[in-house]
Amino acid sequence: MSGEPLALYVHWPFCVSKCPYCDFNSHVRDLIDQDAWRQALLADLAHEASLLPGRTLTSIFFGGGTPSLMEPSTVEAVITAATDHWTPDDRIEVTLEANPNSVEAARFADLAKAGVNRVSLGLQSFDDRALAFLGRAHSAREGFSALEAAQRNFRRVSFDFIYALPGDTEDSWSAMLAQALSLGTSHLSLYQLTIEPGTRFASMVARREFEPLDADAAAELFELTDAMTSAAGMPAYEISNHARKGQESRHNLTYWRYGDYAGIGPGAHGRRLGRRTVRHRKPENFLTAIRRNAHGILEDALLAPVEAADEALVMGLRLREGVDAQAIADRFGLPAVVDWNRVERLVLSGYLTREGTRIGLTAKGRLLLDHILGDIAAVEEPRVLAVG
């Protein structure tokens, strides 16, 4: 596998508070021993490197949690170790997720010096009432100044917005999106609010404290988003991600194109050498595992070809470029991953496009991704090869 591309995901599991919609692996702790965490991440990284010699590192992504709360020296230590273990690609992309409060923005210059070259800011809204509803610790004003600081320090800046909140209308969302598009970033992640099980929002909805926006209104906002971002030269290259040409997230493209990535830190997932890896989620359990085993792995399992092919199809269909369904089948030794008759039906009814064996979702199809996947998936057991 020498020279094969590899992406690295690093999970920092701490936040200052827990947002009510969040189902990520994030924890609030009074004290964080930065030295212990630096050593733990470096040990976990060394374990992955020992299994993946000779690879070319194309991207590093610090996600969380709130990785902008990491000491810049910890970020630098991880980047240095990763680029020592593997050969960095000439255009290596190093992204860090940041929250827009002033303490974190003050670290941007140090993070840039540490080797971060792209920042993804969790702005979420420019409306203080929406930010309060989302339980965010920053105001709209702090959001604007963090964005300005990010643009001063990093060549590539993206930010996240959450829309389709209760009460959102086409007028309110188009005004906010127009403002977002006018700020000169080259990448935007625009997510609809979804109520995830186990979150505070899920309990509030169950207690009827608020009602989520209904599905039809949310679909209209999705279509509006598609039209406005396309007109502004930042079309969706993935269901929720928009970029100017060439400014797509290289790291996330690795996931969606089903390339190999190592995942380190609490709860991080990885896919490498045909295996799925999952780390211990709870920070304390992760540190105990590191002390015992010198890695934080909870699960390291071989993926059955059917499972891997299904994942590759699910990920690939999220992309505007679509996915070559037969190439996936060939890669995993399967006769087919889709039922071509059903694909044809969905092409005729305007939900899918097809060119040869490459299929993709139309604008109408993007609203029904899960449904379409369930309809076309035809992953079969691998062919039994003759032996002898």
Ligand code: SF4
């Ligand atoms: S800042 Fe992000 S990771 Fe942390 S609780 Fe809020 S949504 Fe979750």
